[in-house]
Amino acid sequence: MAEDSKTPKLDQLEEGPWPSFVTEMKRAAEKKDSAKDLLRQLERSYEDRIGHWKHGGIVGVKGYGGGVIGRYSDLPEEFPAVAEFHTLRVNMPAGWFYTADKLRELCDVWDKHGSGLTNMHGATGDIILLGAPTSALQPCFDDLAEAGFDLGGSGSDMRTPSCCVGPGRCEFACIDTLDVLHDITLEFQDELHRPMFPYKSKIKISGCANDCVASVARSDFSIIGTWRDEIRVDEAEVARYADEGMDIQSEVVDLCPTGSASWDPGTRKLTIDNAECNRCMHCINVMPRALRPGKEKGATILVGGKAPIVRGALLSWVIVPFMKMEPPYTEFKDLIRRIWEWWDENGKMRERLGELINRLGMRAFLKAVDLPPVPQMIRIPRANPYYFWDPEEVK
Amino acid sequence: MAGRTDFGPPNYKEMLPPVIAKNYGQWKYHERVKPGLLKHVAESGDELYTVRVGSGRLVSTDWIRDVCNIAEQFCGGHLRFTSRHNLEFLVSDKDQVEPLIAYLKEHGFAVGGTGPSISNPVHTQGWIHCHTPATDASGIVKAVMDDLFEYFTDWKLPAYCRISLACCLNMCGAVHCSDIAILGIHRKPPHINHDIVRAKCEIPNVIAACPTGAIRPDPKEKSLTVNEEKCMYCGNCYTMCPGMPLADPVGDGVSIWVGGKISSARTPPKFSRLVIPFLPNTPPRWPEVTDAVRNIVETWAKYARKHERMGEWIERIGWERFFALSGIPFTVQLIDDFTLASETFRSTPTFKW
Numbered sequence: 079m080a081e082d083s084k085t086p087k088l089d090q091l092e093e094g095p096w097p098s099f100v101t102e103m104k105r106a107a108e109k110k111d112s113a114k115d116l117l118r119q120l121e122r123s124y125e126d127r128i129g130h131w132k133h134g135g136i137v138g139v140k141g142y143g144g145g146v147i148g149r150y151s152d153l154p155e156e157f158p159a160v161a162e163f164h165t166l167r168v169n170m171p172a173g174w175f176y177t178a179d180k181l182r183e184l185c186d187v188w189d190k191h192g193s194g195l196t197n198m199h200g201a202t203g204d205i206i207l208l209g210a211p212t213s214a215l216q217p218c219f220d221d222l223a224e225a226g227f228d229l230g231g232s233g234s235d236m237r238t239p240s241c242c243v244g245p246g247r248c249e250f251a252c253i254d255t256l257d258v259l260h261d262i263t264l265e266f267q268d269e270l271h272r273p274m275f276p277y278k279s280k281i282k283i284s285g286c287a288n289d290c291v292a293s294v295a296r297s298d299f300s301i302i303g304t305w306r307d308e309i310r311v312d313e314a315e316v317a318r319y320a321d322e323g324m325d326i327q328s329e330v331v332d333l334c335p336t337g338s339a340s341w342d343p344g345t346r347k348l349t350i351d352n353a354e355c356n357r358c359m360h361c362i363n364v365m366p367r368a369l370r371p372g373k374e375k376g377a378t379i380l381v382g383g384k385a386p387i388v389r390g391a392l393l394s395w396v397i398v399p400f401m402k403m404e405p406p407y408t409e410f411k412d413l414i415r416r417i418w419e420w421w422d423e424n425g426k427m428r429e430r431l432g433e434l435i436n437r438l439g440m441r442a443f444l445k446a447v448d449l450p451p452v453p454q455m456i457r458i459p460r461a462n463p464y465y466f467w468d469p470e471e472v473k
Numbered sequence: 474m475a476g477r478t479d480f481g482p483p484n485y486k487e488m489l490p491p492v493i494a495k496n497y498g499q500w501k502y503h504e505r506v507k508p509g510l511l512k513h514v515a516e517s518g519d520e521l522y523t524v525r526v527g528s529g530r531l532v533s534t535d536w537i538r539d540v541c542n543i544a545e546q547f548c549g550g551h552l553r554f555t556s557r558h559n560l561e562f563l564v565s566d567k568d569q570v571e572p573l574i575a576y577l578k579e580h581g582f583a584v585g586g587t588g589p590s591i592s593n594p595v596h597t598q599g600w601i602h603c604h605t606p607a608t609d610a611s612g613i614v615k616a617v618m619d620d621l622f623e624y625f626t627d628w629k630l631p632a633y634c635r636i637s638l639a640c641c642l643n644m645c646g647a648v649h650c651s652d653i654a655i656l657g658i659h660r661k662p663p664h665i666n667h668d669i670v671r672a673k674c675e676i677p678n679v680i681a682a683c684p685t686g687a688i689r690p691d692p693k694e695k696s697l698t699v700n701e702e703k704c705m706y707c708g709n710c711y712t713m714c715p716g717m718p719l720a721d722p723v724g725d726g727v728s729i730w731v732g733g734k735i736s737s738a739r740t741p742p743k744f745s746r747l748v749i750p751f752l753p754n755t756p757p758r759w760p761e762v763t764d765a766v767r768n769i770v771e772t773w774a775k776y777a778r779k780h781e782r783m784g785e786w787i788e789r790i791g792w793e794r795f796f797a798l799s800g801i802p803f804t805v806q807l808i809d810d811f812t813l814a815s816e817t818f819r820s821t822p823t824f825k826w
Contacts, residue, residue: 087757091612094619097529097583099601099611106533113533116601123600123609124756127722131604133715141478149602165602169481170554175488178541178550185534194534198554201597201645208531208602223477242556245498246489247513247521247563254498256485267479287737291556294742295650295735333780335739360738364780367502385644388684388709390812393650393742427678428713 085121106194112209113193115159119151130157137164137212139219143272145229146215162211163193167204167230168222169263169270172256173243174199183225191218202280203240203291204230235273236266241283242290250362251285252303252375253403258283261407262414269418276425276434279418280383286371287359293383293394298431299414300380300394301403307372308352309361315368316348330361376402379410381417382432392432397444399454413447420446441466490551492521492565508628509584510570522564524573527583527593527618527625530558531601531611547573557593557635559586585626589633591770593625594618596638597646599657605708606640607657607725613759614638617655620763621770631777631786634770635735642707650733652783653769654745655762659706661724662687667696669716679717682709684811705811727752727762731769731795732784743784748795750806765801772799791825 091100103120106113119130135148147165154161168184184205188194193209200206205227210218219229230238239262242248244255262281263270269279282293285303293300320326326341326348338354339361341347348368350361362369379401380394401409417431420443425434435443444451489497496515503513511523528536540560544552548564555561564570577584586592594617597603599610617636624630637648640657648654670676671694679697680688687703688710690696697717699710706724710717729752733745748769752761769783776798777786787795796803809817 088612090757091615094615095583095622096615096618096625097527097581098615099529099531100615102529102531102533102536105535120601120609124612127725127754127756128720129600129603129606131602133604133711133718140476149604163602171483171488172485174554174556175485175493176552176554177488178545178552180483180488181537181541181552185537189534196532196534196537197530197598198528198532198537198558198560201595201647203556220476223480226480226483228479228481240556243553245500246485246493247500247523249500249502249513251498260482260485264481267481271479289735289737289742292647292650292735294737296647329779333739358737358739360780363738367504370502385639385647385649387643387707387712388682390684391644391649391744393744426681428682 085117087124088117088121103195109189110192110194111159112163112211113195115151115157116163116193116195116209119153119157119160122153122156137215139216139229141271142229143274144232144235145271147232149209160209163209164212164215166192166207166210166215166218166222167200167202167232167238168207169228169230169238170199170203170205170240172241172259172263173246174203175246180226184222184227187218187221187225187227190221202230202237204238229271231270231278233273234275234277235271235279236269236275237278237280238270239263239281239283240291242285244283244285248285249366250288250303250359250371252305252371253283253285253301253377255283255285255301255303257405258301258403258407258410261405262411265411275418275422277428277430279421279431281414287357288363294380295383295391295393296385297383297394298381299417300383301377301410302380303375303403304357304378304400305372305375306400307374309350309355309372310370311348311350312368312370313347316365317346319365319368320346324365326365330364333360335360376400379413382430382435384430384432388428389433389436392436394432396455397449399452413449416447488551488553490521490549490563490565492519493563495519496521505588508590508626509587510574511587520565520567522567522570524562524564524570524577524584525555525586526560526562526577527586528554528558528560529611529615530596543573543576547576555593557586557595559593583622583625589628589630590626591618591621591624591630591634591636594636594638595646595648595651597640599640603640603645605643605711605720607659607708607720608640608727608754609756610638610640610646610657612756613655613727613762616758616760616763617766620767624770630770630774632780632782634773634783636766643712648730648733649744650735650742651745652731652733653766654730654733655766656728656730658726658728658751659708659719659721659724660726660751661719661721662699662701662704662706663710663717663719665697665699666716666718667691667694670696670714671716674714674716679710679714682713684709722754726754727759729762729765729769732787734782734784739780740782740785740788745784746792747807748799748801750804768799768801794825
């Protein structure tokens with residue numbers, strides 16, 4: 079390309095203190111015509127106030143049904159280097175931990191085959207390699223495989239599961255989120271790579287109720303760490319927080335949602351009525367040196383979370399209040415297989431698990447996947463008299 | 474090795490720095506030392522310092538190589554990313570922490586995003602690489618964070634504040650539980666291209682994709698028709714059928730939602746609620762959006778109590794107070810009329826004036 083890209087609107091986004099994606103695009107554009115055309119097409123979108131990518135297009139690599147998203151410019155004559163500009167989703171290591179050497183291997187592959195632009199990371203958690211022509215996809219994947227990187231999910235499959243930093247760095251982690259993630263990702267490679275479900279199916283794993291990967295909002299299956307015994311209290315450290323100026327009454331006790339914490343400023347003793355505690359994490363968040371989750375740890379399993387498409391957003395709801403999460407995680411794997419089977423049999427096209435349960439009812443769901451009804455599943459019992467009986471129960 | 478499939482991601486165990494491999498699952502507590510710096514202490518007494526920097530999410534391989542070099546210089550080449558596009562340097566040698574932070578600041582990295590601050594906004598592709606966007610993603614985030622940079626690098630807020638952006642209702646960014654969500658919306662029904670519908674679309678699937686039943690067969694055209702009065706521009710039909718695009722320079726823009734939350738700390742997770750139904754697309758810096766977001770952040774910061782998230786503050790004071798304090802006009806679009814709308818209506822005669 080003879081003339082340099084002229085991008086007066088985007089140039090304004092190189093100013094200011096926040097990291098500039100435009101600067102990154104320009105760095106890539108110094109080496110790659112595709113990055114240069116991407117920059118020019120984006121400038122055009124900034125002028126037109128409209129996107130310039132065509133709808134869909136199916137591309138892929140051998141043996142896989144997902145992991146690559148087809149993308150074509152709707153202005154291929156003007157921006158020929160992005161006429162085909164497909165995305166590879168690459169499965170990240172659990173917890174997004176890397177060594178510099180491993181990342182450099184990834185960069186070498188992408189500099190060879192693609193635009194040199196990436197997302198670290200995409201919304202689901204994958205490494206997103208942004209922009210390669212159709213002819214480069216298979217060679218790129220072959221080199222990725224050589225470097226030990228596999229593809230993630232796309233389409234109606236199990237999407238790449240993700241998890242919080244967990245026991246890698248967080249004392250709140252009640253389950254080994256990294257190991258659970260790695261284990262189930264390997265267990266369900268077929269479900270990840272070959273779309274065969276009614277729609278996407280997402281799994282996210284958080285070590286505690288702070289839910290740093292937003293599993294409750296963003297996944298069909300949320301695994302959230304919790305504990306069943308008593309919060310561990312280090313009284314000396316409680317006193318130290320008070321000495322350092324923390325107002326334990328207003329910052330901890332008054333914000334406890336169950337009223338199960340009390341503070342005696344005279345004796346400087348914090349008391350927690352564990353029978354009334356709902357394990358929300360607030361007090362532990364505020365005083366991590368002094369308070370810790372108990373020792374009998376496991377996970378709450380919730381299902382149904384999703385963004386609005388098609389029938390409205392849902393937050394996941396509890397189906398198993400407490401499950402031990404120990405390798406090889408057989409109880410969880412058996413449960414998710416039963417649920418997938420029921421969803422696969424009953425779900426309409428593009429019907430997420432939560433929407434199917436809403437349509438057929440928790441009663442049908444619990445019966446089909448063989449889970450007992452327990453009060454932890456609900457916020458409040460029903461207020462209408464429109465309920466069913468199995469004829470077998472009425473004798 | 475060509476042809477190998479289903480081998481899975483790199484094993485995280487091979488990525489961990491020695492201090493983590495040694496103290497895995499044995500962390501005792503952490504401290505927020507200062508904005509952008511966390512200190513984790515293990516049962517063994519070992520310490521791990523984490524220096525967090527915001528990334529723009531869209532980064533070049535040159536940038537990745539840069540941060541690899543920095544990680545090698547200061548922390549044995551060990552780094553990780555967070556669920557919100559932050560980069561974290563994992564430092565086990567305390568003496569390297571301040572030199573690393575100084576180096577990062579000198580080279581233009583945004584150190585911060587921990588504690589009571591605005592965390593790095595999660596966002597989607599926008600005009601850069603998506604076929605259904607109603608707005609750009611990276612550009613708005615850049616403009617908003619340039620404007621609110623002080624809240625990323627300093628602790629000036631009652632609690633943390635999560636801003637997220639999705640460029641259409643598909644919400645790849647799942648922004649619907651954010652303290653402040655910026656959501657691209659369309660305002661015009663799809664303009665149907667019958668030739669494309671006939672050639673490329675499964676008509677029953679497109680009809681079924683409409684949440685309001687606005688789409689009907691058009692037997693004369695062997696295509697589809699849209700009852701425009703029932704259409705709320707969600708774009709589901711376009712996802713199913715390329716013959717029904719909605720994008721429009723005048724119709725498209727941005728909506729603002731507030732008060733969502735993911736964590737169960739104190740109060741249950743909540744959805745974000747619509748407070749501004751439309752702001753125009755004004756690239757490259759979207760001043761209407763940056764002003765609106767700043768106003769919401771600063772109104773909350775002024776009135777909320779310590780540890781009180783946006784949604785918790787609004788629930789305490791009541792929504793009518795939120796609109797009064799923020800000066801945001803209340804419009805009819807803010808009243809739900811989708812499924813289960815009446816759950817959002819008020820049944821008590823108890824208000825604040």
